Amino acid sequence: MASFILQTNKLCKSFSNGGTLQHVIKNLDLEIVEGDFTVIMGSSGSGKSTLLYALSGMDKPGMGKVIFDGKEIQGFSNDELAVFRRGNCGFVFQSIYLLENQTVLDNVLTGALIVQKNSKELVDRAKELLLKTGLKEEDFNKYPNQLSGGEAQRVGIVRAVINNPRILFADEPTGQLNSASGKDVLDIFTEVHKNGQSIVMVTHDIKTALRGTRVLYLRDGGIVGDYRMCPYGEDDEKERRAGLTEFLDKMGW
């Protein structure tokens, strides 16, 4: 029986818009299986990012439950959520959000040192991960403004995985990248997933979604479609794309 790393029960999230309450997520039930590469898709405004932030403890849900590894987190205080995130989650953002006044290596270590003690092993591992993503040693002391978008996102990924999180969340990680950089970044995600990393990623890009093992389609605050695929690289890419396209067509993509 598959073990769920993340579950929701009647999850709701609303925003006030000019005095009117807008229900973005409505009574959403969801199970994320450990080791899966789950992709959340949907049209603009369907609540993808809102769901991701509610699942990851970046934001508090309005109602309902978010259960991480059997533990309900929706009632956590902000500081408890921060402690929860640092121990269990990694984040990759569309806008990358590197700390502008810190070098590449310091950006990665800022994420690591809140969990781990400073050690040579940790620094070596950060450097090794950066090298693996294709960055060079001379890039380590560069500042974010000296990097290309693709390079910066690689730093963002390394910062997200340096603590070996239980689950890695990604919000449109290739949204601001050109196709070549985007592919490099997705290759890293695939590589990370192959090593057993659970991933939940929001995207509206089919090429990105193809990297997943499960695609959830979101509409009007609820999941209306659930499509499963084998891990990327284990099947024919054309058939994989056709299957996903068919699913998305059915969803009204």
Add this chain to the structure above:
Amino acid sequence: MKILRLSLFNLKKNKREAIGIMVLTFFTAFMLIIALSNKIKVDTAFDESFERSGSTEYAVLFRGEKYRDGFRHILNEDYGITDVAQGRMLWAAMVDAYASDGDTVSYNFSFVNENTERKLESFVKGDRLSDEDIEALEHPLWLPTNFQIVKGHKPGDEFTIIAGGKEYPFTIAGFYETGLMSSDGYGFKLILSDEDYERFTNIFTTSLDCEGVMLMFNPSASFDYDEYIDKCSEAAAEDLGNNVRNNCVGDEKINETTFLSIYVLMIVALSAVTFVSSLYMIRHKISNDIEDQMQQIGVLEALGYRSKEISLAYLYEYIIVGSIGAIMGAVADIALTPVINHGMSVVLGRNVRGSSDLLLIALITILIILAVVAFALLKARTVKNFPPVVALRKGIKTHSFSKNLLPLDRSRLGINQSLAFKGLLGNLKSCIGIIICIVTAGTALLFSALTFNSFKDGAGGLIAMMGTDTDILMVNLMGNADPESTREEILKIPGVRKVLIRHDGDYLSVKGSSNPAVATVFGDFGDAENIKPYLGRFPERDNEIMIGLRRSQSEGRNIGDSISLEHNGIEKQYIITGIIGSLHNGGSTVYLTTKGYERVVINSEPRLLAVYPDKGVSLTELEKTISEHFGGTAKDGATDEEGPKDLDERIKAVADEKIAVLLSQYGVTDFDYAVRIGDRLIRGNSRSYIIKDIGSYEGIIKTQLVPIGETTRTFTFIALFLISGIVGVILSIISASEVRRQRQSLGIMKGLGYSSKDLMTQIALKFMPVIIISVVVASVAVVYLNSFFWGAIFATIASTSIPVIIIGDVFLIVFCYFVTYLSAGRIRKISVNELMTE
């Protein structure tokens, strides 16, 4: 229009900072106007009161038996001064009286009768009883207005003077204005009836008291006091130095306004602190606004706005904020004029009336607004450093990537500390303002803390600066008494800790100086408890001397120099071994060893017992106990009017009183008498008295030092709160704006799992090195400031309590930490999403 909107937007967006700047500008204007306009008002009040009194500018009092009519002729012939008022006056030192609250206090008094008063001054009366009521009074008394304004007496109240243990009650007929005699320096002038004046001339006759002829005049340009006294001495064929007292309008004004000047100086210093702080806040706010609106600036520039025009957006804001703050300060001053006038009157002791000088207030207000606007303009002009492309790139041109300061992989600190210090090192330039602010405010705060500590128990701070042992009884022995055995006897009295046999130091002339010295004499200065050299050491040999800082400064005398002292024609030289900060006798005291004193005051013997009580023992009680133990003092005997009924005892009492007068007032050392009544012989002698008189500084300390101490304590206490408030406002605004400026970075870090507490700690820690450095600099600065301040004003040395500085430092650092930490608390209220995407 767009520019004005941007300006109003800035005001609305950062209301907290704008209000902070407004409050600081308000206090700057408020305090500066109080200080400067009231300093002028107090000077004017003194001058007007002086003029109304009809007083002349100079007064010289010659001891009666030393006065010659020729002295007046010298004024006329040598200096062209023809208009000289002359009358008899009695000057009495340290006279006890009951205060309006019934407490015993001590004053220096000058006594005159009404006839003399009309010769010397115009006798301008203030509040008073009716003429009929005054006529009916047995012992009418006129007091200077000071006693009404400061000491709370009223016409018709009883005013009791205590002399030799006996009370002399008077009724206050009214108050009058006097020019030269309205302070303790020269003595408050009291106007008595002829009978009471005569009575007091027989009572106040110690070596420190002086009954004689007063000459009052306006000096001509050629008049020189020292030269005049030399000429009088020549005419009298004797040194008059110790037999003359003088006062002039300049000295009186200084005497009366010294503490007001100190408070004015302190208020000006406080307003400087608030002004520096407000300038820093302006700099900080403009920097932040420009940084925040960099892209908007780029757009405006791209649309064709000149940088000068955009700078105006930041200027309007400070014209509005600065003007509101400064004008409110001015209005508050005007509104509070009656309260301030009353406060000034109480400190000055003369009526301070009238409104403040509106022109001056307007000038100060305009100057403050102009200074604020000029400073804002200087900072706002930095907009020109950002051409459109750079501004649209959020000023990226200015980033320097040359060095990664404090790289995390090499840091051995915790992550919060590392990130805090990294943030600090990356933004060192902005710390200069914080350093200036904290050093200025910290120095003011530590100075206030030191001063408050010195005055926390009233006059303690000033007593410590006295340069003499004050908490003692001074027991003068009769000529027949044996000092050593009396000392032993007093030592056995409960409550007595220590008894020293000393000389009662006499006045000594100082060659080359118009300022005679009073000698403080110790066999071994190691026994002194409140005398500490500021420079050098105590005198140890008979040719060594220590002098006061004021004499050192005014006469240019230093350690190693020699100084000549003269007494009754005997002149001796001494080498200066030490300099002491001393308020005692206006800093004119010289410190000699017993043998050193006996070199110049020959044939003198130490007959003063300095009695040191146990802690907590009342000096008044101890005085009573000692007096009773020895069967009363000669002085008490001389003024005791209560007589027994029996004839023998009455005769004996009269004889004792006569003896006491001879002993205590005429220098008689031994006396025997025999009275025959019929076949009976009544005998007696002076040896029944052991003690001549007992004195202490207690009363004079209560009168002169305690009010000053209490005012200073209150002032510094308020200053402590005000400065802490200023520091708190500045840091809370800086901390809050730091959160706003870095909201995206903070959001990212929250996303990475940093808790609000972690981030608040980082922000608080970021300022800590700057604050600690500033506090250390402030601590060093306050040591020099404390020494300079008291040295410059009183020529004395204030003790600089290192523990107080350390406590102050710790308080400041902890206070700053918590203010910055708590002010960063808005991080808590914002979700991680909002922080990143705001």
